[in-house]
Amino acid sequence: MSCRKSSPLTKENFEGDHTHIFGDMPKLGKWDNSVSSMIILSGTWEFFDDENFQGKSMAKLGPGKYANITQNGLKDNSISSIRLVSPKEHLSKAR
Numbered sequence: 001m002s003c004r005k006s007s008p009l010t011k012e013n014f015e016g017d018h019t020h021i022f023g024d025m026p027k028l029g030k031w032d033n034s035v036s037s038m039i040i041l042s043g044t045w046e047f048f049d050d051e052n053f054q055g056k057s058m059a060k061l062g063p064g065k066y067a068n069i070t071q072n073g074l075k076d077n078s079i080s081s082i083r084l085v086s087p088k089e090h091l092s093k094a095r
Helices: none
Strands: 007-009 015-018 037-042 044-048 057-061 064-066 083-084
Touching: none
Parallel strands: none
Antiparallel strands: 007 015, 007 037, 037 064, 044 057, 044 083
């Protein structure tokens, strides 16, 4: 079984609160506009500056450690929705 996962954090350099994302997130709730760094374990993810995958698509990122998201085309504290671009198999479908 494959697991696609992204872990956004609220501060640069992997500090602050964090969450785990396994599939599309049209609304980030308390994480809205608060992401400054992230670790992507697998998959390619697309980041939007508005809820429901609206607004500007700021970047698509694959596996890696992003200590400061501004160095990868994203604005600090500006992500409002996240979509798993590839592979399309989400964890919920793999169960």
